[in-house]
Amino acid sequence: MTDETITTVGTRLSFRDYFGAFRMRVGAEREKYRVAPGIYKVGAPSLSSPVFVSANYKMSFDFLRRGLSGINAWILVLNTRGVNVWCAAGKKTFSTNEIVRMVKESELENFVSHRELILPQLSAPGVSAHEVMKKSGFKVRFGPIRAEDIKRFMANGKKADAEMRTVTFNIWERFILTPRELTSRITTSFYIISAIFIISSAGNETLVRGLFGTTAYFIGLFAGTIVTPLLLPWLPGRSFALKGAVTGIILGSLFCFLFGGHGNMATAAMLIFAMSVSSYTAITFTGATPFTSPTGVEKEMRRAIPLQIAAVVLSCGLWIGNSFIGGGL
């Protein structure tokens, strides 16, 4: 590869870039959102310009080049199979060996006179800095977590301060993850709603009862996938299952209060079902957070999942029982 054949990329994201990011947030065609691995130029880099390493998930690449505005630099894109930096590091596709391989394949040593790579800090679970040094001769320097801090990092003598090194999870960062929590459940929701209608067909008024059950499901889903993530720090306890159960009960109660007139058994069935759905979907949000440990999640699941299953069985029992006893719905 020669210098002339290398693509120069801009640091301003276009509408298409932002639209692509939006599509990823809602989960459309995620497997196609990739950048070709290799070297890219930002500005007019020279032999002494810094080298930033990134994943080939396009959003990771876009956020990096946006963070490099005003800086002349090289970007080395690894092949992480279209997965973002942190998840790829967890899966070991953003790894020591992948860096060593790409440094060789791209002939990076012909483009720079120094021997230093700047990596996003969140790649550290997959990359051993001293092993990269040993295997490629390039020194690894871990940069800030967020690309927007790169300028401050460079001005700070290529040192990330405590703030740049600490992950955040503010309400906006939580909010942008929620659409994907919903859209990833379309197929499952179809099966669950079908099951609700089948169970509701015991007795009369299948349609009305089915719609009532479906409403309970959507309340639980909304509570667990949207409300719980947004209100995360203010909900009681540490357990996601508990936080989800609370939002499910509250939203379910609100619905029953506003659209009352159902029998006690139907109301109880609805509340318990909404609570279970919310509790389960909330626990799966652990996968999107940057602070839950695998040991902690497994411990919580061992306690919560049997209870969630028992609660669903109980609510189905109440629902079917209600159709025979009658009363309200």
Place this chain on the structure above:
Amino acid sequence: MKSFRYLEGVSTLRLDKEACIGCGMCINVCPHRVFEIVSKKAEIIDKEVCMECGACAMNCPVNALNVTPGVGCASYILQTWIKKDKAACGCGGHACC
């Protein structure tokens, strides 16, 4: 991110202070400020915020850190229960998370 804390007393993180050379790499890579250098050695100052990402153990040049690394994701763990070793990332798609 001191406002977010998960379950207490679960982290598998361990530090061998004898082996530690005080290079500070663990501090550079930890996203939760678990470590500090105290009299030229690393010290675990807040174990409860550790999310077991494994970055510190991966980057400790003298293997003074030990942690069972993994991803704290319920969908993934559920898959490991059901499919054992065939578990993929739990997000359903090809390019997830």
